[in-house]
Amino acid sequence: MIEIKNLHFAYSGDRYILEDISFKVGRGELCGIFGPNGVGKSTLFKCIIGFLKPKIGKIYVDGRDITKMSIENIAKLIAYVPQEHRPPFPYLVKEIVLMGRTPHLGGIFGPKKIDMDKAIEAMEVVGISHLAERPYTELSGGQRQLVLLARALAQETGVMVLDEPTSALDFRNQLKIWNTLKRLTEDGISVVVSVHDPNHMLWFCDRVIVLHRGKIIANGKPYEVITEDVLNTLYGNICRIKELDSIKIVIPDIV
Numbered sequence: 001m002i003e004i005k006n007l008h009f010a011y012s013g014d015r016y017i018l019e020d021i022s023f024k025v026g027r028g029e030l031c032g033i034f035g036p037n038g039v040g041k042s043t044l045f046k047c048i049i050g051f052l053k054p055k056i057g058k059i060y061v062d063g064r065d066i067t068k069m070s071i072e073n074i075a076k077l078i079a080y081v082p083q084e085h086r087p088p089f090p091y092l093v094k095e096i097v098l099m100g101r102t103p104h105l106g107g108i109f110g111p112k113k114i115d116m117d118k119a120i121e122a123m124e125v126v127g128i129s130h131l132a133e134r135p136y137t138e139l140s141g142g143q144r145q146l147v148l149l150a151r152a153l154a155q156e157t158g159v160m161v162l163d164e165p166t167s168a169l170d171f172r173n174q175l176k177i178w179n180t181l182k183r184l185t186e187d188g189i190s191v192v193v194s195v196h197d198p199n200h201m202l203w204f205c206d207r208v209i210v211l212h213r214g215k216i217i218a219n220g221k222p223y224e225v226i227t228e229d230v231l232n233t234l235y236g237n238i239c240r241i242k243e244l245d246s247i248k249i250v251i252p253d254i255v
């Protein structure tokens with residue numbers, strides 16, 4: 001469970017990118033963070049994982065204030081899938097996934113069999129076992145996204161934060177990732193994810209937080225939160241919401 005209280009963040013001076021951000025993500029909840037380019041989603045995620053320090057506010061994971069914790073200790077509680085990651089060295093895929101085990105390794109002894117097994121299992125879940133011996137730097141953007149998800153799975157944390165994890169994926173892999181995230185929530189993991197497609201918010205998330213100009217303008221169940229009014233506020237009048245077999249679907253105005 002993660003709780004953000006009154007978070008304010010500025011890269012410089014007091015020009016706040018994020019202002020008065022407060023929300024909770026319960027155990028086993030899949031929470032979408034939704035908002036236009038540049039609204040502050042990645043910035044929020046970097047605050048949550050301790051890469052950036054909020055000017056004001058607190059972030060609690062299972063009641064522990066992570067704004068006071070080291071990055072190493074935060075990594076035992078939260079796994080992060082960044083938008084993009086380019087390592088300077090052509091590590092093999094299996095080595096990148098094994099890096100997810102780093103917070104669990106004891107001192108100088110390095111990975112044990114259990115760490116290897118967890119990395120292999122994570123690659124199987126994501127469907128990338130066949131890439132294990134390939135250099136990460138030679139993969140396509142979508143394949144790299146899957147590797148980063150496997151690395152996060154291997155980390156075995158109670159909270160996962162994913163920044164646009166499906167942006168480079170084909171249709172089948174997008175659905176696979178959403179199914180994987182759903183399954184994780186069934187195991188009690190809290191998942192926070194940013195995605196640009198409002199339909200994905202409607203169809204897959206339990207809760208949606210909508211950001212506009214650095215503030216939360218809506219927080220609740222996707223069917224209540226993703227409305228034509230909210231989409232108009234974010235993007236102007238470019239789409240409509242229809243219902244098909246009682247499933248809501250956002251349709252662009254040009255169709």
Ligand SMILES: Nc1ncnc2c1ncn2[C@@H]1O[C@H](COP(=O)(O)OP(=O)(O)OP(=O)(O)O)[C@@H](O)[C@H]1O
Nearest residue numbers: 011012017035036037038039040041042043044083
């Ligand atoms: N290192 C930085 N220094 C100064 N400003 C930054 C920095 N990183 C991001 N910003 C600014 O902070 C704002 C929020 O950026 P952020 O990357 O968090 O947005 P986002 O919602 O994740 O966008 P996108 O959907 O395009 O990924 C933007 O105006 C961006 O220009």
